[in-house]
Every structure is written in C-alpha cells, then in structure tokens.
Amino acid sequence: MTLIKSISGIRGTIGGKPEDNLTPLDAVKFASAYAMWLKDYSGIDAPTVVIGRDARLSGSMIQALVQNTIIGCGCNVIDLDLSTTPTVEIAVPHFNANGGIILTASHNPKQWNALKLLNSKGEFLDGVEGQKILDIAAADDFEYAQVDDLGTVTRVDNFIDVHVKEVINMPITKVDAIASKKFKVVVDAVNSTGGIAVPALLKKLGVEVIEMYCEPTGHFPHNPEPLKEHLTELCAAVVEHNADFGITVDPDVDRLAFVDEKGEMFGEEYTLVACADYILSEKKGDTVSNLSSSRALRDITQKHGGTYHAAAVGEVNVVTKMKEVNAVIGGEGNGGIIYPESHYGRDALVGIAMFLSLLSGKESTVSELKASYPAYFMAKKKVELTKGMPVDAILQEIQTNYQNENITSIDGVKIDFPKNWVHMRKSNTEPIIRIYTEAQSQEVADKLADRFISELKEIAQRHA
Numbered sequence: 147m148t149l150i151k152s153i154s155g156i157r158g159t160i161g162g163k164p165e166d167n168l169t170p171l172d173a174v175k176f177a178s179a180y181a182m183w184l185k186d187y188s189g190i191d192a193p194t195v196v197i198g199r200d201a202r203l204s205g206s207m208i209q210a211l212v213q214n215t216i217i218g219c220g221c222n223v224i225d226l227d228l229s230t231t232p233t234v235e236i237a238v239p240h241f242n243a244n245g246g247i248i249l250t251a252s253h254n255p256k257q258w259n260a261l262k263l264l265n266s267k268g269e270f271l272d273g274v275e276g277q278k279i280l281d282i283a284a285a286d287d288f289e290y291a292q293v294d295d296l297g298t299v300t301r302v303d304n305f306i307d308v309h310v311k312e313v314i315n316m317p318i319t320k321v322d323a324i325a326s327k328k329f330k331v332v333v334d335a336v337n338s339t340g341g342i343a344v345p346a347l348l349k350k351l352g353v354e355v356i357e358m359y360c361e362p363t364g365h366f367p368h369n370p371e372p373l374k375e376h377l378t379e380l381c382a383a384v385v386e387h388n389a390d391f392g393i394t395v396d397p398d399v400d401r402l403a404f405v406d407e408k409g410e411m412f413g414e415e416y417t418l419v420a421c422a423d424y425i426l427s428e429k430k431g432d433t434v435s436n437l438s439s440s441r442a443l444r445d446i447t448q449k450h451g452g453t454y455h456a457a458a459v460g461e462v463n464v465v466t467k468m469k470e471v472n473a474v475i476g477g478e479g480n481g482g483i484i485y486p487e488s489h490y491g492r493d494a495l496v497g498i499a500m501f502l503s504l505l506s507g508k509e510s511t512v513s514e515l516k517a518s519y520p521a522y523f524m525a526k527k528k529v530e531l532t533k534g535m536p537v538d539a540i541l542q543e544i545q546t547n548y549q550n551e552n553i554t555s556i557d558g559v560k561i562d563f564p565k566n567w568v569h570m571r572k573s574n575t576e577p578i579i580r581i582y583t584e585a586q587s588q589e590v591a592d593k594l595a596d597r598f599i600s601e602l603k604e605i606a607q608r609h610a
Contacts, residue, residue: 324353
C-alpha cells in the first residue's frame with residue numbers, strides 16, 4: 147500500500163517497508179519534519195505540541211514514536227493520550243500551544259493510522275504550510291536537540307471532560323429541554339474514543355444511553371466508516387430497545403450519523419442538513435459544504451433566507467470558505483459538522499448537542515423529521531487505482547466529453563445535471579477515485595454512478 151502524503155498529514159497502513167507504508171521510520175521522519183516546521187512557524191525555540199490519539203491498535207506505538215521524536219527535536223508535549231480529533235483541536239488554543247498532532251486514520255480500517263497536523267488555532271494546515279512540511283521531510287532537513295535542550299511531556303488526563311463541558315455550555319445547547327424529553331439512545335462507537343466521549347455527553351444531558359462497542363480497545367467490530375452497510379447491528383438494537391434513535395461516530399469522533407426509531411438510516415448527508423436547520427432557526431446566515439454534499443443543505447439554507455456556498459472537498463477547504471463568507475454553520479456530507487462558535491473543526495459532539503436541541507423543540511419522531519426535509523438519494527462508490535494510472539488525464543477526458551453541461555472543476559470534476567449530479571475526484575486518503583451521485587431516487591443515483599464507473603474504466607483502459 148502506498149504511503150499517502152498530503153498537506154494535512156501522512157496516512158498509511160502499519161508494517162511493511164518504509165515509504166510504502168506507515169512504518170516507525172516514516173512516523174519519526176514526519177514528526178521530525180513537523181517539529182522543524184513548527185519551530186519556524188512559531189518563532190519559538192521550544193514550541194508546545196498537543197498530542198492525542200484514537201483507540202486503534204497501533205495507536206500507543208505510533209504515539210510513543212511521535213511523542214519521543216517531538217521531544218528529541220526540543221519541543222514540549224501536552225499528552226492527551228486517548229482523545230478525539232475535535233478534543234485535540236480545542237485543546238491547542240486552550241493550552242496556548244503552538245500546534246497539535248492527532249494520531250488517527252479517521253474512518254479507515256484497523257490496519258491504517260495517520261498523523262493529522264494542526265496549527266496554533268487547532269485547525270488543519272493550509273496548502274502552503276502543509277507543503278513546507280512535505281518539503282522538509284523530502285529533504286531530510288532535520289536538526290535534533292542537544293541533551294540539555296530535550297523537550298518535556300505533560301500528561302493531561304480526561305480532557306474529553308473539558309470538551310463535553312464546553313459543548314454543554316454552548317448557548318445553542320438546550321440543556322433543560324433535552325433533559326425534559328427523557329430520550330433513549332443507542333450508541334455504537336466502534337470500540338474507539340467515541341465510547342468515552344459520546345456516552346459522557348449524553349448522560350450529562352439527561353439521556354438514557356444503551357452502549358454498543360463503547361470500550362476503547364481498538365478492536366473495531368465492523369468497518370468503522372459510518373455507512374448503512376456497516377450499521378446493521380445498530381439499526382436492529384434501536385428497534386429492540388425501543389429507542390428514540392441511534393448514534394454512531396467514526397473512530398476519531400469527527401463524523402456523525404443517526405438511525406431513526408424504526409431502525410432506518412437518517413442518512414449521514416442529513417446530519418448536516420438537520421444541524422443547519424436548527425442553527426439557522428436560531429441565527430440567520432450562510433452555510434458551506436463541499437462539492438460532494440447533498441443539495442438538501444442548499445434547499446434548507448434558502449428556506450431560512452440564507453445563501454449556500456460550495457467548497458472543494460477537504461475540511462481545510464470548507465473552513466476557508468466558511469471564514470470567507472462568515473458562514474454560521476458548515477461541514478461535509480460525510481456527517482462532519484463545523485460550528486464556528488465552538489471551533490473550526492468537524493465535531494460529532496457539537497452535532498449531537500444540536501440534533502438533540504432540534505428534537506427537543508419538536509413533537510416529531512426522528513423519521514418524521516427526516517421526512518420533512520427535501521428528499522435526495524446518494525450513491526457513493528469508488529474505482530480502485532492501479533499504480534501509474536493517469537487520473538488527471540482520465541478526469542480531463544470526462545470533462546471534455548461533458549463540456550456542454552454545468553461543470554465545476556475546482557476539485558476533480560462535478561457535473562450538475564438539471565435533476566441530479568455526479569462528482570468524481572481522486573481521494574486524498576485512499577488510492578481510489580470516488581464517484582458520488584445524487585438524484586431524486588436511489589435507483590437513478592445508483593445507475594448514474596454505475597454509468598460513470600463504466601466510463602472511467604473504459605477511459606482508463608485506453609490510457610493503460
């Protein structure tokens with residue numbers, strides 16, 4: 147498996163050969179490059195880095211390598227140990243740190259891990275700064291500290307509790323109204339750190355919690371990406387326990403999906419739609435999502451008198467557009483909620499508080515809430531890449547073939563047809579081309595995706 151290097155960090159599978167996988171040597175190399183960059187970026191000889199990890203099996207090994215490398219570079223470490231991506235993001239400014247590293251491969255299966263890199267605001271790096279780190283790593287441009295100048299480690303336990311408290315204290319969290327509803331919720335946290343954070347938040351809000359896979363052992367009981375095909379047990383458990391709904395998060399708790407009281411998926415695309423519906427009812431403004439997200443957000447935003455804006459895929463791109471248009475809420479259709487009043491990062495805990503606050507003001511069930519939103523259906527498929535496949539040339543040929551349609555090319559190729567759309571782009575996190583489609587029925591969305599998969603494969607064969 148090729149090691150994936152991008153402006154947001156480094157991601158790969160554990161084991162194998164350096165430069166082909168995420169090996170100990172690669173972890174040390176990129177932690178060193180980050181430390182060198184941080185010293186220059188901060189202008190400080192001994193900057194402070196917050197480090198936290200999800201519960202995946204390789205986490206403690208990667209943490210030890212990264213943490214000791216950072217110390218060896220003369221930087222200080224605030225060690226959150228088991229944590230979540232949004233928890234680390236809020237911890238960086240909380241501790242006045244100069245940067246942060248999250249050790250997680252997000253939704254990827256257990257053999258993956260990654261270093262996700264943050265700046266002093268607790269936000270992902272932009273393209274310019276991220277490229278500097280890649281360049282330092284490529285040049286092996288490292289200088290380590292003398293023995294008297296080694297960094298220090300400060301262990302901070304239970305910072306997730308601080309995160310939970312901040313979410314509860316957000317003005318938009320209707321604490322009393324939520325408690326009065328006496329909700330019953332089933333939680334599937336794939337045996338990662340969501341098993342610490344999500345039940346803690348729910349219990350403090352007066353919600354009865356039925357826990358599934360909430361032990362942070364790192365033994366994922368199923369594929370950890372929160373998609374329908376991976377959540378059959380959660381869907382069944384919601385019905386079995388007569389719960390109001392179900393919640394699932396990915397291993398680092400920045401993606402959020404719901405299951406309704408009938409055991410049907412609310413749809414991860416509609417996580418952002420529902421949260422935006424709630425926020426826009428409290429505060430007028432604009433919204434942002436990426437090009438691969440549902441048109442339903444646009445419809446809901448316009449219903450509330452706001453303007454919807456599209457950004458390239460990737461959290462940093464969405465955040466940049468949100469700041470540019472001063473959006474009140476934004477995110478990604480994969481269940482990622484970004485609420486600037488909290489912080490500029492995807493945060494499942496923030497999304498849960500919004501969803502509960504929305505429900506507490508209604509007499510409707512979760513399925514009835516979903517039925518009140520514009521009905522769109524998505525297909526999310528992919529084409530596996532082989533080494534050397536000329537992806538840019540393939541996508542350019544697609545763009546040429548459809549040049550008379552409404553095309554957006556800021557991130558791959560998106561073709562907006564009158565009643566549906568298709569978005570094709572090379573993944574930043576896996577060696578695949580992602581094909582997302584949306585239509586007014588699942589059958590049409592699936593057929594549209596299959597059609598473009600066939601077209602991509604046909605073009606790829608000609609380029610082989």
